[in-house]
Amino acid sequence: xxxxxxxxxxxxxxxxxxxTLSCSPISGHRSxxxxxxxxxQGLQFLFEYFSETQRNKGNFPGRFSGRQFSxxxxxxxxxxxxxxxxxxxxxxSSLGGFGTSLMDTQYFGPGTRLTVL
Amino acid sequence: xENVEQHPSTLSVQEGDSAVIKCTYSxxxxxxxxxxxxxxxxxxxxxxxIRSNVGEKKDQRIAVTLNKTAKHFSLHITxxxxxxxxxxxxxxxxxxxxxxxxxxxxxxxxxxx
Numbered sequence: 001x002x003x004x005x006x007x008x009x010x011x012x013x014x015x016x017x018x019x020t021l022s023c024s025p026i027s028g029h030r031s032x033x034x035x036x037x038x039x040x041q042g043l044q045f046l047f048e049y050f051s052e053t054q055r056n057k058g059n060f061p062g063r064f065s066g067r068q069f070s071x072x073x074x075x076x077x078x079x080x081x082x083x084x085x086x087x088x089x090x091x092x093s094s095l096g097g098f099g100t101s102l103m104d105t106q107y108f109g110p111g112t113r114l115t116v117l
Numbered sequence: 118x119e120n121v122e123q124h125p126s127t128l129s130v131q132e133g134d135s136a137v138i139k140c141t142y143s144x145x146x147x148x149x150x151x152x153x154x155x156x157x158x159x160x161x162x163x164x165x166x167i168r169s170n171v172g173e174k175k176d177q178r179i180a181v182t183l184n185k186t187a188k189h190f191s192l193h194i195t196x197x198x199x200x201x202x203x204x205x206x207x208x209x210x211x212x213x214x215x216x217x218x219x220x221x222x223x224x225x226x227x228x229x230x
Contacts, residue, residue: 033217043161043206045217056216059118090160092218104149104168104212108160 001027004093004109012115018079021112023091025072031096032074033106034066037088046089049074050096078114086116119144121209123221131229136197138224140207141189147209150183150190151218156203164205165192168212194226202228 005024013019025032034046045058049068066076072093078085092106120143130136142150148169153161167174167181167190174181178197183190194201204225208218 035218042222043208043218043220045219048217058217104210105151105163105166106218107163108153110160 004091004107006089006091006109006112008112009110010113010115012117013081014117015081015083017081018077019081019114020075020077021089021091021114023074023076023093023109025074025091025093026107029093029095029107030072031094031106032068032072033092033094034074034076035090035092036060037090037111038086043090046076081116083116086114088113119147119209119211119216119219121207121219121221123207123224125224126222127225127227129227129229130197132197132199134197136192136194136201136226138192138205138207138226139189140191140209140221141187142209142219143188144209144211145185145188146211147219149210149212150181151208152181152192153206153208154203155206155223161206197226197228199228199230202226 007022031050033048035043037043047057048055052068063079068074088111090111092108094106123140151166154164155161165179165181167183178195180193204223206223207221210218
């Protein structure tokens with residue numbers, strides 16, 4: 001089974017621009033979570049989608065948004081980029097499902113390295 | 118919200134010795150605790166996980182223990198090898214996938230030859 005894939009792998013943007021990142025989960029996985037990884041803050045949860053619905057959101061400004069499509073692929077968007085948005089953005093997929101602990105295991109993609117100049 | 122503390126931030130051990138990394142969590146509602154290994158420039162990879170109805174789990178040289186009362190869990194690696202060198206992250210969640218994983222800050226494990 002193919003793993004989680006993310007595109008693009010690297011991005012360079014300037015302040016004020018916007019960016020869209022894409023994530024394709026493992027086949028059959030319906031839950032996609034997004035995380036930001038920086039040296040200072042570590043791994044931080046951005047949001048999670050299941051069946052095209054955002055179920056939870058971390059403590060990030062509204063400039064960070066996402067969506068999920070009917071095939072479970074997900075995109076995240078960051079508008080009005082700031083220097084502090086430079087990070088590795090990771091998505092993770094899991095089987096998902098409400099109240100089913102067996103569905104918890106999350107598998108990470110390789111990440112998109114975003115540099116904001 | 119949940120808060121996960123991880124110690125130590127750096128751990129250096131001799132090859133063949135054991136390594137122990139400890140984490141504490143704050144939210145008693147958390148019931149799923151995975152450990153990830155991340156090598157430089159690579160994605161985090163799940164190495165072992167435990168759910169709150171289990172006190173200990175082993176997989177070859179790796180084991181995780183959970184103390185729900187004290188709200189802490191630990192990763193034990195025995196007979197360490199050079200390929201164990203990496204950053205290890207603990208995490209906690211309420212399970213069900215909706216609340217996201219709350220990660221510790223990571224432990225840089227260095228295996229000395």
